[in-house]
Amino acid sequence: MRRAWGQAWLFILPAFVFLLAFTHIPVVQTLIDSFWSTAKGRRPARFVGLENYAHMMADPIFAKAMINSAIYGAITIPASVGLSLVMALFVHRRFRGVGLMRVAFFTPTVLPLIAVANIWLFFYAPGFGLIAQLRDLVGLAPVNLVGQPATALYAVAAVTVWKEAGFFMIFYLAALQTIPEPLREAAAIEGCRPWTFFRRVTWPLIMPTTLFVSVNAVIGAFRLVDHVYVMTRGGPDNASQLLLYYIYEVGFRFWDTAYASALTMVLVAILTVVGIGQFFAADRKVHYK
Amino acid sequence: MTLRQHFLATAALFALATPAFAIDLEFYFPVAVGGKAAETVQALTDNYMKAHPDVKISAIYTGSYVDTTAKAITAARGGNPPELIIAGAADMFAFIDEELVVAFDDLVSEADKAAWLGGFFPAFMANSQADGKTWGIPFQRSTPVLYWNKDAFKAAGLDPEKGPANWAEMVEMGKKLTVKDAGGAVKQYGVQIPSSGFPSWLWSGIVAGAGGKMANAAGNETYFNSPEAIAALEAIVALSKTDGVMAPGILEWGSTPKAFFEGQAAMIWTTTGNLTNVRTNAPFPFGVGFLPGLKQNGAPTGGGNFYLMKGNNEAELKAAVDFVKWATSPEQAANWTIATGYVAPRADVWETPVMKDYVAGFPQAAVARDQLQYAIAELTVFEGPKVTQIINSALEAAITGQKSPKEALDAAQADADAILKAYR
Numbered sequence: 001m002r003r004a005w006g007q008a009w010l011f012i013l014p015a016f017v018f019l020l021a022f023t024h025i026p027v028v029q030t031l032i033d034s035f036w037s038t039a040k041g042r043r044p045a046r047f048v049g050l051e052n053y054a055h056m057m058a059d060p061i062f063a064k065a066m067i068n069s070a071i072y073g074a075i076t077i078p079a080s081v082g083l084s085l086v087m088a089l090f091v092h093r094r095f096r097g098v099g100l101m102r103v104a105f106f107t108p109t110v111l112p113l114i115a116v117a118n119i120w121l122f123f124y125a126p127g128f129g130l131i132a133q134l135r136d137l138v139g140l141a142p143v144n145l146v147g148q149p150a151t152a153l154y155a156v157a158a159v160t161v162w163k164e165a166g167f168f169m170i171f172y173l174a175a176l177q178t179i180p181e182p183l184r185e186a187a188a189i190e191g192c193r194p195w196t197f198f199r200r201v202t203w204p205l206i207m208p209t210t211l212f213v214s215v216n217a218v219i220g221a222f223r224l225v226d227h228v229y230v231m232t233r234g235g236p237d238n239a240s241q242l243l244l245y246y247i248y249e250v251g252f253r254f255w256d257t258a259y260a261s262a263l264t265m266v267l268v269a270i271l272t273v274v275g276i277g278q279f280f281a282a283d284r285k286v287h288y289k
Numbered sequence: 290m291t292l293r294q295h296f297l298a299t300a301a302l303f304a305l306a307t308p309a310f311a312i313d314l315e316f317y318f319p320v321a322v323g324g325k326a327a328e329t330v331q332a333l334t335d336n337y338m339k340a341h342p343d344v345k346i347s348a349i350y351t352g353s354y355v356d357t358t359a360k361a362i363t364a365a366r367g368g369n370p371p372e373l374i375i376a377g378a379a380d381m382f383a384f385i386d387e388e389l390v391v392a393f394d395d396l397v398s399e400a401d402k403a404a405w406l407g408g409f410f411p412a413f414m415a416n417s418q419a420d421g422k423t424w425g426i427p428f429q430r431s432t433p434v435l436y437w438n439k440d441a442f443k444a445a446g447l448d449p450e451k452g453p454a455n456w457a458e459m460v461e462m463g464k465k466l467t468v469k470d471a472g473g474a475v476k477q478y479g480v481q482i483p484s485s486g487f488p489s490w491l492w493s494g495i496v497a498g499a500g501g502k503m504a505n506a507a508g509n510e511t512y513f514n515s516p517e518a519i520a521a522l523e524a525i526v527a528l529s530k531t532d533g534v535m536a537p538g539i540l541e542w543g544s545t546p547k548a549f550f551e552g553q554a555a556m557i558w559t560t561t562g563n564l565t566n567v568r569t570n571a572p573f574p575f576g577v578g579f580l581p582g583l584k585q586n587g588a589p590t591g592g593g594n595f596y597l598m599k600g601n602n603e604a605e606l607k608a609a610v611d612f613v614k615w616a617t618s619p620e621q622a623a624n625w626t627i628a629t630g631y632v633a634p635r636a637d638v639w640e641t642p643v644m645k646d647y648v649a650g651f652p653q654a655a656v657a658r659d660q661l662q663y664a665i666a667e668l669t670v671f672e673g674p675k676v677t678q679i680i681n682s683a684l685e686a687a688i689t690g691q692k693s694p695k696e697a698l699d700a701a702q703a704d705a706d707a708i709l710k711a712y713r
Contacts, residue, residue: 040386118543125544126536127478127553141474147485147538149689233486236539236685252359254675255383 034261052262073221084168109167117227149239175209315371319357370598392422416666425594427634441555452578463534466555479534481554495521498582509712513702522694577653586663
C-alpha cells in the first residue's frame with residue numbers, strides 16, 4: 001500500500017513541480033509583493049501593509065476597469081457560447097459545402113488575436129471601413145465605433161465573440177457527434193418535435209461540454225486583452241479599460257509592480273471564486289456517463 | 290588525469306582555439322516603423338565589427354519602445370543589464386529615477402564633449418540632457434509633419450504647391466476641402482489629426498505652436514492647464530465640433546495614412562517615419578509642410594536615444610560609447626536616415642554628399658530638419674508613462690466630448706501634480 005502511494009507521488013511529481021514553480025509559488029510571491037512598496041533606484045521596497053489595496057479602493061480607473069470587465073464578461077460569455085452552439089447545430093448535418101462552412105466558422109480561431117484585431121480595426125475604420133461602407137449603402141451616417149466612449153467596449157467585445165465562438169463550436173460539434181443515432185430515430189417515431197428533442201435529449205447530453213466551454217469562456221473573458229492593446233489601449237478615456245490590461249499598464253508601463261501585484265491578487269481571487277463556483281454549481285446539473 | 294581535469298583541459302583548449310573577443314557588448318534596440326530598420330541596425334553593427342575585430346556586438350531586437358524599456362529594466366533587475374540600448378527619449382527620467390543609466394559625459398574626452406555632444410540639434414538634446422549631464426544620444430528620432438494631397442487641393446481651387454502656413458489657414462482650407470455628397474454625408478474631410486493611443490504627442494505640437502510648453506527641464510512640473518495648452522485642445526476639439534473639417538471621435542494612427550491614400554482626408558498630421566510609406570503608396574502627388582501653428586511654428590520631437598546601462602565595467606561602456614560615436618558619425622547616420630526616414634540628428638550629417646543628393650531628389654525629406662528649430666521636447670518627466678497616460682486620457686475625454694477642454698486639463702494637471710510632488 002505504501003509503495004503504491006510512493007509510486008503515485010512519483011507519477012505526479014513532474015506535473016506537480018511545474019505547477020508549483022510556474023503557478024503556485026508566483027501567486028504566493030505576488031501576494032507577498034502586494035504588501036510592499038515598489039522598489040525604485042535609491043529607495044528599496046518597504047512593508048506598507050494594505051496601502052496598495054487602500055489605493056485601489058480610491059482608484060477611479062480600477063473601478064472603471066472592474067465595471068467594464070463585468071459588462072465585457074456579461075456580453076462575451078453568453079454570446080460566444082450561444083453562438084458556438086447555434087453554429088455547431090447548423091453544421092452538424094450533411095449538406096453540400098458543409099466542410100467549407102465548418103472551416104469558415106473555425107478560421108477566426110486559427111488566426112492570432114493580434115492579426116484579428118488589426119483586421120477588425122479596418123472593419124471599424126470610419127469612412128472606408130467595411131462597416132462604414134455597409135452603413136453608407138443603406139444611407140446611415142458614419143460612426144467611429146472604436147473611437148467613441150459609448151461604443152468602444154462593445155466594439156472590442158464583438159471581436160472576442162467572433163474569435164471565441166469558432167473554437168467552442170468544435171467542442172460542441174464533437175459532443176453532438178457522440179449523441180447516439182437511435183435516440184433520434186426513436187424520437188422521430190414518437191413524433192417528437194425538433195425543439196423538444198433538443199431540450200430533452202441533446203441539451204442534457206452535451207451539458208458536460210457546456211460546462212467545459214463556459215469555464216473556458218469565463219477564463220477567456222479575463223484573459224484575452226491582446227486586441228485591447230491593438231485596438232483601443234483601454235481608451236478613449238478608459239472606456240474599454242479591462243482589469244488585465246490595466247494590470248499590464250500598471251506593471252509594465254508605469255513600473256508600479258507593487259500596485260500591479262495587488263491588482264493581480266484581485267484577478268486571481270475573482271477567477272478562483274468563479275472557477276470553483278462554476279464546478280460546484282454546475283456539477284449537479286451535469287450528467288457524465 | 291581525472292575526468293574533471295580532463296574536462297577542464299579540453300575547455301581550455303577550446304578557449305584558446307576560438308579567437309577571443311576582448312569585449313562583448315549586448316545592444317537592445319526597438320523597431321517602431323516598418324521592417325527595414327531592423328536590417329539596417331544589423332548591417333550597422335556588422336560593419337562596425339568588421340572594422341573593429343576586437344569588439345563583438347550582439348544586436349538584439351526587443352520589440353516596441355515599451356517592450357524594450359521593459360526588457361532592459363527586467364534585465365537590470367536580474368543583474369545582467371545590456372551595455373547599450375535604444376529606448377524612448379521620453380523615458381530619460383524613468384531611467385535616471387531607477388538608477389539604471391550612466392551619463393555619457395564621464396566616458397568621453399573633453400574634446401569630444403564639445404565636438405561630438407555639442408553637434409546634435411538642440412531640439413533633440415532637450416530631452417537627452419538633465420542636471421547638466423547627457424543621458425541619451427539622439428539616433429532614432431522623428432517629428433510630425435503635415436502631408437497634403439495636391440490633387441485634392443487643385444479640385445478645391447487651392448494652390449497645390451502651398452500647404453497651410455498657420456492654424457487659421459488650415460481650417461479655412463479644410464472647409465474648402467471637405468466634400469459632402471447629396472445626402473450630406475462627408476466624402477472627404479479637410480484634415481485628420483490622429484488621436485488614438487498617444488494623442489499627447491501631436492497635441493504638444495499644437496501647444497508649442499501656441500507658444501506653450503509641456504513641462505519644465507527638471508521634469509518635475511507639467512503645464513497641462515496653461516492658457517496655451519487649453520487653447521491647443523480647444524482648437525482640436527473645434528475641428529470636428531464647430532469647424533466640421535475633421536471626423537469626430539478618436540482617429541486611429543495606423544489607418545491615417547490609408548485614409549489619406551483613399552481620399553478620406555485631404556491633409557494629415559503624422560510622423561516623418563511615414564515619409565517612405567506615403568512616397569511609395571500615395572496614388573497622387575503630395576506636399577509636406579510644417580505643422581501649422583496657432584501663433585507660430587511648433588512641433589514635438591519623438592523617437593529613441595542611445596542609453597548606457599549601469600552595472601557594466603568601464604571598458605565595456607567605453608567600447609559602447611565608441612560604437613555610438615561611430616553610428617552617429619555623418620557617413621553612418623546618413624545611410625540610416627535614407628534607409629529609415631528618421632531625422633538625421635546632427636547638422637554635419639546633412640552636409641555629406643549622400644545626404645545632399647537625397648534631399649535634392651526628395652526635398653520633402655528636409656522639411657522635418659528645418660522644422661526642428663521650432664520643436665520642443667515631447668512630454669519628458671519623472672514617472673513619464675503614468676503622467677503621459679493621465680494627459681492622454683484627459684485629451685481623449687475632451688476630444689470625445691465627455692469633458693470640456695479646461696475641465697479635462699485642470700483635472701489632469703491636478704493628477705500630475707500629485708505624482709510629481711515627490712520629485713520637487
